[in-house]
Amino acid sequence: MSTIPFQQALAADLIRRYGLAAGSFVVEVGSGDGEFLRPFHKAGIRVLGIDPNPHAMTVAWESGVDTVAAHFGIGVAEYVRQLYGPVRLLIARSVQAGSEEFARLIAAAPRCLAVDGVLAIQSAGINAFVEVRPDPPARRLRRAA
Numbered sequence: 001m002s003t004i005p006f007q008q009a010l011a012a013d014l015i016r017r018y019g020l021a022a023g024s025f026v027v028e029v030g031s032g033d034g035e036f037l038r039p040f041h042k043a044g045i046r047v048l049g050i051d052p053n054p055h056a057m058t059v060a061w062e063s064g065v066d067t068v069a070a071h072f073g074i075g076v077a078e079y080v081r082q083l084y085g086p087v088r089l090l091i092a093r094s095v096q097a098g099s100e101e102f103a104r105l106i107a108a109a110p111r112c113l114a115v116d117g118v119l120a121i122q123s124a125g126i127n128a129f130v131e132v133r134p135d136p137p138a139r140r141l142r143r144a145a
Contacts, residue, residue, distance in 0.1 A: 004035070011039035018089050018118060020045050027080060027087045027112070029072040029105060030094035032056045034065030041065060048084055050076060073104045077111035086114035093122045
């Protein structure tokens, strides 16, 4: 049974939930061949896949999904922000909770997220997304005169 209809419905839900529009920037960690990012791309949303498999990166590129062959961590997050800009939605659907990879994801995500960005995690055995948002910028308080 194909998971593509489920993936398309999930992508459509995320687009609605986070108010993504043309020009928004979505990154998927562990993106494989970019299949999950294609509905975002078709909606005019900028996408980037990150996957350590060079073959998967090639397949993704051939389908129009820009992909970086790397393990996601602080250096890659900083590279993404510098080269592509702040990420509105960072998706991780294949990271095992409690793993070293999960710890790297949590440590690195704030380095690339936009102020209104969100990290959405879907892990095996969890039928929901867990959202992680960066701390809002500190506001200066005015003193009453």
